Structures are given as C-alpha cells and as structure tokens.
Amino acid sequence: DGGITQSPKYLFRKEGQNVTLSCEQNLNHDAMYWYRQDPGQGLRLIYYSQIVNDFQKGDIAEGYSVSREKKESFPLTVTSAQKNPTAFYLCASQQGGGTEAFFGQGTRLTVV
Amino acid sequence: AQSVTQLDSQVPVFEEAPVELRCNYSSSVSVYLFWYVQYPNQGLQLLLKYLSGSTLVKGINGFEAEFNKSQTSFHLRKPSVHISDTAEYFCAVSETKGGKLIFGQGTELSVKP
Numbered sequence: 326d327g328g329i330t331q332s333p334k335y336l337f338r339k340e341g342q343n344v345t346l347s348c349e350q351n352l353n354h355d356a357m358y359w360y361r362q363d364p365g366q367g368l369r370l371i372y373y374s375q376i377v378n379d380f381q382k383g384d385i386a387e388g389y390s391v392s393r394e395k396k397e398s399f400p401l402t403v404t405s406a407q408k409n410p411t412a413f414y415l416c417a418s419q420q421g422g423g424t425e426a427f428f429g430q431g432t433r434l435t436v437v
Numbered sequence: 438a439q440s441v442t443q444l445d446s447q448v449p450v451f452e453e454a455p456v457e458l459r460c461n462y463s464s465s466v467s468v469y470l471f472w473y474v475q476y477p478n479q480g481l482q483l484l485l486k487y488l489s490g491s492t493l494v495k496g497i498n499g500f501e502a503e504f505n506k507s508q509t510s511f512h513l514r515k516p517s518v519h520i521s522d523t524a525e526y527f528c529a530v531s532e533t534k535g536g537k538l539i540f541g542q543g544t545e546l547s548v549k550p
Contacts, residue, residue, distance in 0.1 A: 329480075358538060365446060367527060367542035368481075383537070415480055419538065423469040423488045423531070426538055428480030 327352045331416050331429035338436050346401045346432045348416035356419040357399040358426070361385060361412045368415065374399055403434065410436045439464035439530050441541035449547045452520055458513040458544045460528030470511040471529040472502055481527060487511060498522070523548045
C-alpha cells in the first residue's frame with residue numbers, strides 16, 4: 326500500500342541530546358514537509374523540500390535540520406539548540422501544488 | 438507571503454445542528470485552498486479543496502465550502518453534524534505557482550448529544 330510512514334510514534338529524549346525523526350513515503354511525491362503541532366497554534370512549517378537535494382526553511386526552522394538525499398526520505402533532526410522541542414511532529418508529502426498532501430501518523434517527542 | 442486565519446478556536450454544537458467553521462486567508466497571488474480534518478493523535482485527512490472553477494466545493498462526510506475571492510474567505514459548512522464529526526479542522530493555503538502549504542491555527546469542533 327502506498328503511504329507515508331513516520332517513526333517512531335513516541336520518542337523520549339534527555340535535554341541536550343539531538344534526535345532524528347524518520348519520514349518515508351512510497352507515493353513518488355516530489356514535495357515533502359515537516360510541521361510542528363502545539364495546542365492552539367495549529368501546524369507550523371519547519372522545513373519543506375520540493376525536490377531531491379534541495380530544501381527550504383519554514384517559519385520555525387531554528388534548532389532543526391533536515392536532509393533530502395532520496396526522494397522517498399526526509400528525516401528531521403531536532404538539535405539541542407531547539408529551546409522547546411516537546412511537541413507533536415507531522416510529516417507530509419505532496420505531488421505538486423494543488424494536489425492533496427498526505428500525512429503520516431505523527432511522532433510525539435517528549436524531552437525531559 | 439500567504440497566511441491563514443481561522444476565526445474560531447473552538448466551536449461547540451449539538452448533534453444534527455448546522456455548523457460553519459470560518460477561514461480567511463491573505464495572499465498577493467492566486468492560491469489553492471484546502472480543508473483538512475484531524476482526529477486525536479493522528480495525521481490529517483483531506484476534506485475538500487478549491488483549485489478553480491465553481492466556488493462551491495463539496496467534500497467527504499457531507500462537508501462543503503465556499504470560496505469568496507472578494508472577502509478572501511473559504512468557510513466550511515455542514516447542514517447537520519454527527520457526534521463522529523468531533524475533531525480538529527484545519528484550513529490551508531498554497532500559492533498556485535508551486536508554493537508551500539500553510540495551515541491555520543485549527544478549529545476544534547465538539548459535537549454534543
């Protein structure tokens with residue numbers, strides 16, 4: 326079945342550690358996105374990539390990094406520079422503008 | 438740059454009543470508009486989208502939305518809601534020329550018996 330997979334579903338890390346969230350899609354979509362979701366703030370765009378080996382910062386990129394070495398993969402690293410990393414993270418993919426974006430089930434990151 | 442404002446953070450409504458969830462957007466260029474629904478601890482699912490043509494768009498689960506260019510709005514409506522419609526609803530916009538997908542703050546719809 327085609328889809329987009331995020332792993333793990335739940336992740337716990339100690340403060341000061343970097344952590345990488347996985348996002349894989351087998352939909353052959355060109356564009357991929359990372360959003361952060363906090364209560365009452367909707368989905369805020371962290372990074373997006375419209376083509377392999379290229380990506381752009383979103384509205385809240387500070388403290389995060391990404392790579393897009395393969396079309397199907399868009400991992401997000403939450404670095405120790407991110408001041409408040411505890412949140413629900415959603416990955417999405419989209420074939421192009423105007424088409425439906427497909428979302429993963431999300432990763433809930435808790436930093437203690 | 439485009440932006441999206443959802444005017445109500447929470448909308449409580451009784452079962453079988455009509456509901457409208459409001460969305461306004463801001464953009465200097467042509468846009469595509471979307472409504473997504475999110476059930477607890479899950480990803481988002483597309484309800485409907487406006488690309489061009491008829492300003493009244495019908496989606497899944499009996500929802501519809503109307504694009505109003507002069508008021509830059511894309512309000513979501515359903516004539517009779519069910520308990521199962523309880524979820525968070527997100528309005529989103531992207532520029533037609535390959536723009537990124539931007540979401541509003543979300544509206545929590547709570548349907549009570």
